[in-house]
Structures are given as C-alpha cells and as structure tokens.
Amino acid sequence: MDSMVNPFACMNCGGEMKVQAHTHVEKVGEYRVIIQAGPVPTCAACGEWEMPMARLKAIEVRSALTVLLEKRNMSSGVLKYVRRVLGLRQQDLGRLIGHNPQVISRWENGADEIPRDVHVAMVGLLKLAETGATPEGLLRALDAPADGPSELTAEPPPEPPQLSQEFRAAV
Numbered sequence: 081m082d083s084m085v086n087p088f089a090c091m092n093c094g095g096e097m098k099v100q101a102h103t104h105v106e107k108v109g110e111y112r113v114i115i116q117a118g119p120v121p122t123c124a125a126c127g128e129w130e131m132p133m134a135r136l137k138a139i140e141v142r143s144a145l146t147v148l149l150e151k152r153n154m155s156s157g158v159l160k161y162v163r164r165v166l167g168l169r170q171q172d173l174g175r176l177i178g179h180n181p182q183v184i185s186r187w188e189n190g191a192d193e194i195p196r197d198v199h200v201a202m203v204g205l206l207k208l209a210e211t212g213a214t215p216e217g218l219l220r221a222l223d224a225p226a227d228g229p230s231e232l233t234a235e236p237p238p239e240p241p242q243l244s245q246e247f248r249a250a251v
C-alpha cells in the first residue's frame with residue numbers, strides 16, 4: 081500500500097495539506113481584491129492551496145463585481161479580466177453588448193475610453209454569471225428566434241371600471 085499516492089499531499093512539494101481559513105488575493109487589472117474565501121486545503125510547508133474550479137470561478141466573479149461597483153471608470157485591464165472571467169472572446173462580448181470586436185479591442189488596448197453604459201452592461205453580465213449563466217447560455221439567448229415559443233404570456237389590459245349607477249346633479 082505504500083505505493084499509493086497520499087491524496088492529502090501537496091501537489092507542489094509533497095508536504096501535508098491541512099484545511100485552514102484562506103484569505104484569497106485576486107488581481108483584477110491593476111487592482112487587488114482581498115476575499116475571505118473560507119477553509120481550503122493548504123500546504124503547511126509551501127502555502128500551496130487547492131480549490132474546486134466552481135469555487136474559484138465564484139471568487140473571480142465576486143472580485144470583478146467588487147471592482148466594478150467600487151470604481152466609476154473601468155480600465156482596459158479590468159475589462160480584459162471581466163471578459164476572461166465571463167469566458168467570452170472579443171467577438172462574443174461584442175455581439176452581447178452590440179459593438180464590433182475592433183471596438184472591444186480598442187477598449188482593451190486603452191486606445192479608447194470605455195463608455196459608462198458598457199460598465200453597467202458588464203455588471204449585468206457578471207450578475208448573470210453569478211446566478212450560474214454560462215457564456216454559451218448568454219450567447220444562445222441572442223440566437224433564439226424572436227417569434228419562437230415563449231413562456232411569457234401577457235395579461236389582458238384591465239377593463240375600465242363599470243359604474244353601476246350614474247348620478248347627475250345641477251346647481
């Protein structure tokens with residue numbers, strides 16, 4: 081049995097992994113977001129830690145939202161980070177927010193200032209990602225036929241109230 085790999089050994093140095101509270105530092109463009117990420121297996125020797133992909137993704141989305149909600153202007157570095165976290169290519173993001181990929185590229189290169197409405201749109205996309213929407217799901221919504229079957233039904237407008245009796249008066 082000594083040929084068995086210890087599942088609790090550090091992938092980096094072979095040291096012992098112990099579950100401990102993790103303060104995560106996430107770099108979002110030129111900012112650093114510090115997140116209390118709860119307990120994760122951490123190597124006592126070298127500090128290496130492990131986290132499931134889904135949990136790491138949630139931290140990235142939360143970090144991006146933190147920066148976008150704190151800062152009025154979105155920098156090129158933050159936009160690049162947000163697009164990567166959303167799992168979108170420049171052309172995908174362009175389709176979602178109605179700009180061509182060259183425009184996205186100019187924002188990410190810092191050649192043009194990023195408009196305020198794009199900042200707001202990115203907050204919306206990150207909030208959707210936080211509810212579990214995938215990049216594929218976001219793009220599929222654009223491709224759905226406009227007259228396709230829909231779960232939405234419209235309520236008929238209310239009838240104008242009928243008066244049961246009419247009074248006339250004169251002075």
Ligand SMILES: [Zn+2]
Pocket residue numbers: 090091092093094095123124125126127128
């Ligand atoms: Zn280690």
